[in-house]
Amino acid sequence: METIKSIQSAVEPRKPKLFVFSSLQKVFKQSIVLVALFLLWEIAPRIGLVDQAFFPKFSSVVVSWWNMVISGELFAHFMASITRSVSGFALALLIAIPLGLMIGWYPLARELLNPVLELFRNTAALALLPVFMLLLGIGETSKVAIVLFACTWPVLLNTIAAVGNVDPLLIKSARSMNISSYQLFLKVILPASVPTIFTGIRMAGTGAILVLIAAEMVGAKEGLGYLITYSQYNFQIPEMYAGILTIALLGLLINQGLSMLERKFSKWKQPVNS
Amino acid sequence: MTGTEKIRFERVTKTFTVRDTKQKGVMQEFTAVKDLSFTVKEGEFLTLVGPSGCGKSTLLDLLGGLSMPTRGRILIDGEKITGPGLDRGIVFQQYALFPWKTARGNIEFGLEAKGVPKQERRERAEHFLALVGLSHFADRYPHELSGGMKQRVAIARSLAFNPDVLLMDEPFAALDAQTRESLQSELLRIWEKTKKTIIFITHGIDEAVYLGERVVVLTPGPGTVKTIVDIPLKSRLEDADIRSHSDFVKARHEVWSLLHEHEYQGAHI
Ligand SMILES: Nc1ncnc2c1ncn2[C@@H]1O[C@H](COP(=O)(O)OP(=O)(O)O)[C@@H](O)[C@H]1O
Ligand SMILES: [Mg+2]
Numbered sequence: 001m002e003t004i005k006s007i008q009s010a011v012e013p014r015k016p017k018l019f020v021f022s023s024l025q026k027v028f029k030q031s032i033v034l035v036a037l038f039l040l041w042e043i044a045p046r047i048g049l050v051d052q053a054f055f056p057k058f059s060s061v062v063v064s065w066w067n068m069v070i071s072g073e074l075f076a077h078f079m080a081s082i083t084r085s086v087s088g089f090a091l092a093l094l095i096a097i098p099l100g101l102m103i104g105w106y107p108l109a110r111e112l113l114n115p116v117l118e119l120f121r122n123t124a125a126l127a128l129l130p131v132f133m134l135l136l137g138i139g140e141t142s143k144v145a146i147v148l149f150a151c152t153w154p155v156l157l158n159t160i161a162a163v164g165n166v167d168p169l170l171i172k173s174a175r176s177m178n179i180s181s182y183q184l185f186l187k188v189i190l191p192a193s194v195p196t197i198f199t200g201i202r203m204a205g206t207g208a209i210l211v212l213i214a215a216e217m218v219g220a221k222e223g224l225g226y227l228i229t230y231s232q233y234n235f236q237i238p239e240m241y242a243g244i245l246t247i248a249l250l251g252l253l254i255n256q257g258l259s260m261l262e263r264k265f266s267k268w269k270q271p272v273n274s
Numbered sequence: 275m276t277g278t279e280k281i282r283f284e285r286v287t288k289t290f291t292v293r294d295t296k297q298k299g300v301m302q303e304f305t306a307v308k309d310l311s312f313t314v315k316e317g318e319f320l321t322l323v324g325p326s327g328c329g330k331s332t333l334l335d336l337l338g339g340l341s342m343p344t345r346g347r348i349l350i351d352g353e354k355i356t357g358p359g360l361d362r363g364i365v366f367q368q369y370a371l372f373p374w375k376t377a378r379g380n381i382e383f384g385l386e387a388k389g390v391p392k393q394e395r396r397e398r399a400e401h402f403l404a405l406v407g408l409s410h411f412a413d414r415y416p417h418e419l420s421g422g423m424k425q426r427v428a429i430a431r432s433l434a435f436n437p438d439v440l441l442m443d444e445p446f447a448a449l450d451a452q453t454r455e456s457l458q459s460e461l462l463r464i465w466e467k468t469k470k471t472i473i474f475i476t477h478g479i480d481e482a483v484y485l486g487e488r489v490v491v492l493t494p495g496p497g498t499v500k501t502i503v504d505i506p507l508k509s510r511l512e513d514a515d516i517r518s519h520s521d522f523v524k525a526r527h528e529v530w531s532l533l534h535e536h537e538y539q540g541a542h543i
Contacts, residue, residue, distance in 0.1 A: 172366075172370070173366060173370035176358050177358070177387055177435065178387070191374045267372040267415075268373050268375070268416075269417070
């Protein structure tokens with residue numbers, strides 16, 4: 001009984017103060033280098049380290065960015081890009097996750113499909129862009145399709161790997177409790193796979209933006225990729241940088257959003273650096 | 275209560291098909307356990323001791339219905355084991371807790387699969403958390419628990435669906451000496467309270483003698499029953515330092531001698 005008592009007295013309440021302080025510290029650490037970088041961007045053109053015509057100072061970029069926000073121009077391009085990438089991304093998840101679970105669950109399916117999957121995985125999505133444009137035209141369909149294509153592989157392959165790599169001991173332990181295959185899948189395989197599937201989803205999120213911007217740069221009438229090339233052609237250099245900045249922000253936003261979801265679903269995982 | 279036969283091993287042999295170590299691509303039969311015959315009485319605490327690799331886990335898998343004997347049969351309550359069942363609960367050495375479930379969630383897992391209603395699941399989980407002294411840790415995830423606590427949760431999880439038989443495969447081997455000793459006496463306390471039949475596998479002689487009413491000594495390669503030793507210790511829990519008691523020392527020496535006879539040369543005990 002002694003051990004039981006000593007364990008129970010070891011439970012201590014959380015310390016909220018310390019928590020706030022450490023999170024402030026974290027914000028500081030994460031932003032300090034970024035702030036320095038923006039400062040450098042501001043100073044370098046001012047003192048003539050780089051040519052202002054090709055590399056305008058940070059404040060001019062921010063001003064033209066703000067002007068584009070006010071005029072509504074940026075929002076239109078932003079919406080065009082986000083609609084395309086989200087539709088392609090969502091479609092990819094809808095297809096790749098169930099398919100991956102199925103392929104991972106049935107060894108025969110895995111064996112049959114493995115060579116094809118390897119082939120597609122190693123085909124750069126952008127290399128197929130001309131094919132998509134030939135087949136689907138330069139409208140929305142080809143752009144959504146290329147995002148869909150690019151997002152499918154990381155999610156599919158990670159889902160298959162996740163199902164195949166569930167700790168056999170957990171399966172054994174669940175089976176010893178006499179649960180059905182269906183319950184095993186639902187209550188063990190699926191939850192155990194979530195973190196690995198999410199890694200794939202995050203990879204897909206990054207890929208979605210990358211591929212879409214490239215596609216928009218080649219053939220589109222709106223979207224952030226189009227904004228960049230259009231500005232460049234018309235020598236609106238600050239606008240071009242404003243477009244680039246927006247894309248970076250968009251990428252960051254998507255990644256943060258997905259990380260947050262990932263943490264929510266994987267809170268049972270041991271933090272890597274503890 | 276004791277005396278009735280609960281489990282019977284009848285000439286149980288298990289072979290595996292393995293790759294030949296010398297010739298590539300050639301398959302070979304490998305006998306893990308051979309002609310095992312022994313019985314376990316209802317409510318008995320039986321320990322099995324033998325060197326690593328002698329087929330202890332194989333034997334437990336067979337009992338758990340996770341694999342089938344190649345020859346022979348295992349009877350439980352007179353009926354042949356044909357698969358896993360909730361009449362047997364297994365506790366594994368590496369805990370095998372579901373990392374995405376809290377301590378409580380883990381204990382409720384088997385009940386959930388069984389279709390026990392939510393309210394009752396809760397109550398039973400509370401009861402068994404208290405039994406293993408972890409009431410305050412109900413909402414912790416496994417990675418937030420120490421090894422000893424994880425194993426307590428695993429024990430509680432197996433007890434929760436109320437099996438007749440508890441099968442334990444070196445459950446305390448990964449724990450430090452002090453935690454191991456306290457869990458050993460706690461297990462004895464739980465056994466006295468719940469009256470389960472317990473089959474406990476270990477490669478520790480001390481542990482086998484301390485816990486078991488009888489100790490089955492296994493020989494290596496392939497695993498067979500060498501002898502079954504009766505341990506005439508009465509109240510292990512009343513005597514705080516029973517390990518220095520002359521009866522304990524004698525029993526321990528007997529098992530030790532059996533495990534150091536010539537057929538164990540080169541085996542890892
Ligand atoms: N699935 C398997 N396939 C092939 N050989 C196995 C398998 N499981 C166990 N063995 C072999 O059977 C022997 C006994 O293993 P095990 O029961 O795990 O021993 P113990 O638990 O006593 O250490 C070992 O030599 C091991 O390599
Ligand atoms: Mg073993």
